[in-house]
Amino acid sequence: MRVATFNILHGRSPGAGVDIDAFAHCIRTLDADLLALQEVDVHQPRSGSVDLTAIAADAMGAVAQRFAATIAGTPGAVWAAATGAEQPGTAAYGVALLSRYPVRDWHVAYLPRIPFSFPMYLPGPNRVMMVDEEPRAALAGCFDTPLGTFTVASTHLSFVPGWNRYQLRRLSRVLAAFPGPRMLLGDLNLTGPAVRRWSGLRPLATASTFPTHQPSRQLDHVLTDHPRLRARRCATPQLAISDHRALMVDVELAPQPVSNTLSPCAARENEGEG
Template identity: 25%
Template sequence: MMAHREQIPPDRTATMLKFLISLSIVTLFTAELLGDEPSSPTIRVLTYNIHHGEGTDEKLDLARQAAVIRKADPDFVALQEVDRNTNRTGNVDQTAELARLTNMHGYFFKQIDYDGGEYGQAILSKAEILERAQQMLPGTPERERRLLARGLFPVGETKLWFATTHLHHANDSIREDQVKALNELFATIATPELPAIVSGDFNAVPESNAMKEIAQAWKISGADQKLLTFPAVTPDRQIDYVIVRPTNKFRIISISVIDDGVASDHRPLLVEIAITP
């Protein structure tokens, strides 16, 4: 004997089909509202010119700067104007001391010999570095040499380049040449598999030729916002930035200037970033 199969009436079939279509639309709409998948890693990036530890009150106080960093709770910090064992700052390895005070890993990159020690930039990170490199940028012998320093770091199941730089402050032409060198380097190493974040004191306002050149290849965090970072006491311009490349590998979640006018002559810039699948 053949089993009896209940026949679903045509009007009930149509109703069920409409319900399934509606459910699919709602699911897609919800996903669109939520943005990236929850599994997409997010990171907090801070760029901070620490003025060799000296605040606007002319006091040398790394503990005060470390407190600013800890409160921001970044995954990566790009530091500019960092001393290492110089006479002017008490022969202290400032990178090591800030790493200790913030419970992060610290990596110093030398620009020049200075006052019995060294002067340059540094990276603080929660993750340990996998690879490091540095490149001197175009300049002139009579001026301070400028540096682009980078590290390769793990972030979840992916890796990325995180870099710090400090571009020339007094000569537009030199600064524009430095931007070209930066772009040429990352054109070869920044890929969807190894995306890049560069943070630092660019010494350029948003409408400058240098920043227009950067905007051709990079996403500038907060490019549509007024983010005043310098001078710290009463800031009237932005010269500190966080930029990312390739542009479709990152989504900027939030960006803010930290309200501190004492610890350094720059205000730190904090950016929260999602790495897209």
């Protein structure tokens, strides 16, 4: 079974625009059975006013798909925090979760947000900008897979140091209330040691995923609390879109419980398309 997480940068190629055919090709290339996407557009002019979740579902042959909006409106322009009650056809931005396996139910958890504007320091002299942190959410589904029933979640945490750890701790508590075993996939904006400490979950792979051309940090993760789930292979292919690499992991069940250590995937982190 292949699981993957990919921050798609709303389907955009760095330094270029959005090519829907290229986006669909990238999703087909991943060939994932369970796929978590972040920075997903729905009906946004910058991405051709299409539903990127639906396009991804068609490309991978998903039988179950769901999009959870974190923003209603246009990122970087006029927007409001999504409530989950937006009208159909509303321009939105958020996270998605897709599966080739049937889903039993869906859950959306909205995560704590910094409630005030704060300064963000940019490269260069006197480059300070006041920003409002965008809302964050996690989308979870309970799936019947060949390896058993799993609760799987897709999320994109804050880039603000400290706040993302707080969100991860909160999300871990939320997931603990759902049926196990569980997997958490997404762009956590945290590196490996912090992820292990604040989630209480076991990483299935260690591999640098950001930035795409010369990755030096792992911001994208596949985590689990299943004691027998292990990675048989992992890869971080460089695709035609996004400033992140996708992290894809082929998983299997070990005959005996595995230790709470990383799988030997690091040596293969650049396996795949380069």
